[in-house]
Amino acid sequence: MKLQDAIDQFDLDDPDLPKALDKQALESGGYPYGEKLDKDFYESRLEQLQIELIKLQRHLLDSGERIVLVFEGRDAAGKGGAIKRYTAYLNPRNTRIVALPKPSDVEASQWYFQRYAARLPSAGETVLFDRSWYNRAGVEPVMGFCTPEQNRKFLREAPDFERMLTDDGIVLVKFWLNISRAMQMKRFHARRHDPLKQWKLSPIDLKALGKWDEYSTARDEMLGLTHTEFAPWTVVRANDKRRSRISVIASVLRRMHYPGKDTKLVEDVDPKIVMQAPEFLDQFGSDE
Numbered sequence: 001m002k003l004q005d006a007i008d009q010f011d012l013d014d015p016d017l018p019k020a021l022d023k024q025a026l027e028s029g030g031y032p033y034g035e036k037l038d039k040d041f042y043e044s045r046l047e048q049l050q051i052e053l054i055k056l057q058r059h060l061l062d063s064g065e066r067i068v069l070v071f072e073g074r075d076a077a078g079k080g081g082a083i084k085r086y087t088a089y090l091n092p093r094n095t096r097i098v099a100l101p102k103p104s105d106v107e108a109s110q111w112y113f114q115r116y117a118a119r120l121p122s123a124g125e126t127v128l129f130d131r132s133w134y135n136r137a138g139v140e141p142v143m144g145f146c147t148p149e150q151n152r153k154f155l156r157e158a159p160d161f162e163r164m165l166t167d168d169g170i171v172l173v174k175f176w177l178n179i180s181r182a183m184q185m186k187r188f189h190a191r192r193h194d195p196l197k198q199w200k201l202s203p204i205d206l207k208a209l210g211k212w213d214e215y216s217t218a219r220d221e222m223l224g225l226t227h228t229e230f231a232p233w234t235v236v237r238a239n240d241k242r243r244s245r246i247s248v249i250a251s252v253l254r255r256m257h258y259p260g261k262d263t264k265l266v267e268d269v270d271p272k273i274v275m276q277a278p279e280f281l282d283q284f285g286s287d288e
Contacts, residue, residue: 003028003182010185012209017189021182026239029180030284032272037242048265049249050089057090057126059258064123066170069252070132073177074215075205076187078238082177082248083128090126099130112136112154113161120170133158137222142214143207155225162231172231173252176223176277177238181212220285223277233277240273247274 001009006020027034060067069086071079087095098119107115113133121127131139136154140146146154165172179187188209191201208215227233234251238244251274253266275283 007182007185012185012188012192012206015193017186021186021189025180025182025186028182029178029237029239031180031237031239033240033243036240037246039242042242042246045246046085046249048262049246049253050085052253052262052266053086053090053249055260056253056256056258057094059256060126061094061124066121066123067126067252067256068121068165068170068172069126069128070134070172070174071128071130071177072132072134072138072175073238074179074184075202075208076184076191076200077177077179078241078244079130079177081241082175082245083130085245086128086249086252094124095126095128096121097128097130098132112150113157120165133161134222134226137226138215138218139204139208142211142218143204155222158226159228159231162226162228166230171255173255174231174233175248175251176219176233176235176280177244177248178235178280179238183239184212185209220281223281227277235275235277235280237273243270243273 001018001020003020003024006018010018010021026036059065071083073079083097087097096119098116100115100119103115116129116133119127133154136146136151137158141148141151162172188201188205191197191205223233223235236244236247236251247269250266250269253261254269
């Protein structure tokens with residue numbers, strides 16, 4: 001069976017994943033590697049980068065600098081896994097993960113950015129947003145949770161909001177983790193049939209399966225209108241979680257200046273899978 005036929009016939013409830021999806025998902029969407037990163041190399045490089053994060057944490061506490069990391073991507077893109085590896089050995093007193101639920105009635109009546117602004121870092125802190133204010137550029141318009149005018153208003157205002165953050169000295173790093181349609185299906189299938197992962201599969205995830213093109217269009221508009229010099233988007237092609245995780249950590253570290261930095265290590269970012277938004281849009285557009 002060809003990959004496209006497997007995609008067209010995909011049944012999430014069938015416990016048997018089509019062989020074409022299982023074997024070809026990694027390389028689908030033009031992903032440049034046919035095998036996952038070697039496990040031993042991955043674990044060694046991940047540990048080296050996590051040691052660099054400890055150095056960075058010490059510097060942040062001494063300098064009072066603040067970091068905001070925004071993680072966006074389709075469902076099952078690997079945002080949570082990347083965040084878990086980033087924070088694994090950091091002090092939770094100075095490193096916070098923010099994953100906000102649906103806004104309350106009170107929050108829905110407030111300025112859209114208000115509940116996110118309330119969770120920004122204090123001196124020495126790093127805050128990682130597992131989804132962020134960019135809900136209004138992705139899931140909300142695609143799922144009909146906001147009006148087209150609210151979406152357009154957000155896309156106009158987001159750069160202004162982020163300009164205020166960076167002008168105040170916050171280091172803002174925005175990641176879009178990009179996966180192919182076949183890889184999303186494979187990961188959804190694992191969530192559906194692995195009892196340890198079933199909690200990850202939400203009703204919104206199920207609806208997203210039929211809205212691939214709508215999400216692609218929303219993503220491209222978001223990246224195109226909110227990629228700025230002061231708050232650029234870093235796109236990480238994330239079919240291989242191992243490569244994605246070390247690329248995310250290295251991308252943050254290369255932005256920062258701190259004592260004892262292993263420059264050679266943190267500059268070793270794979271240009272085949274890590275790129276700025278304009279380059280990604282030029283190469284892949286709305287249909288990978």
